[in-house]
Amino acid sequence: MKTINLSEQNSVINQYLAELRDKKYQQNRLIFRSNIQRIGQIMAYEMSKTFEYKKKNITTPLGTIDIPLPKDDIVVATVLRAGLPFHEGFLNVFDHAASAFVSAYRMYTNREHTEVGIHTEYMATPSVKGRTLIIADPMLATGGSMAASYEALIKTGKPRAVHVACVIAVPEGIEVLNQTLPEDATLWCAAIDPGMNQHKYIVPGFGDCGDLCYGEKL
Secondary structure (H helix, E strand, C coil), X not given: XXXXXXXXXXXXXXXXXXXXXXXXXXXXXHHHHHHHHHHHHHHHHHHHCCCCEEEEEEEECCEEEEEEEECCCEXXXXXXXXXXXXXXXXXXXXXXXXXXEEEEEEEECCCCCCCEEEEEEEEECCCCCCCEEEEECCEECCCHHHHHHHHHHHHHCCCCEEEEEEEEECHHHHHHHHHHCCCCCEEEEEEECCEECCCCCEECCCCCHHHHHHCCCC
């Protein structure tokens, strides 16, 4: 698996990441969701550079011109609920893409909340057979949700290409995907943080993405 870390180059993504991490900015959910979405848009643009293109003749009011257009038939999948604004960012760029949704969430499996299991109970997706599959989930911590989502989605068919997109990843999650995804898959990150705390949250990270986007859950 190839890993692309966009924070290795200076860009406006750093501003959005700084605001996502800042406790003061986190008090405004609209700003938080907007920054997640904007990172998705930028990541989608960078990802588009890796696609296959074919020239198409376009007729204008004054003549014709050949323009290279992407050949990829795209499915953008996300993990509910934290992935929704990230998903929208990708759809703003890949406006012809189909969408898939997976309900995969973490459950602590011990009383100390230091061991995590993943529960998947819902999926709505078209077939991904022969298509470019993009799985967009803001946080790649243990890697369990992403791996479970990928394994559920490929039951509908083998994709032509696989891209995984996240805002922040950690080495532990990256290693899980290395063992789960095909060798020619690509992982896109806006940042890679050092690791997780004992409760399996990314440090320094920015907290629970779903809660920051939509409010705390029971």
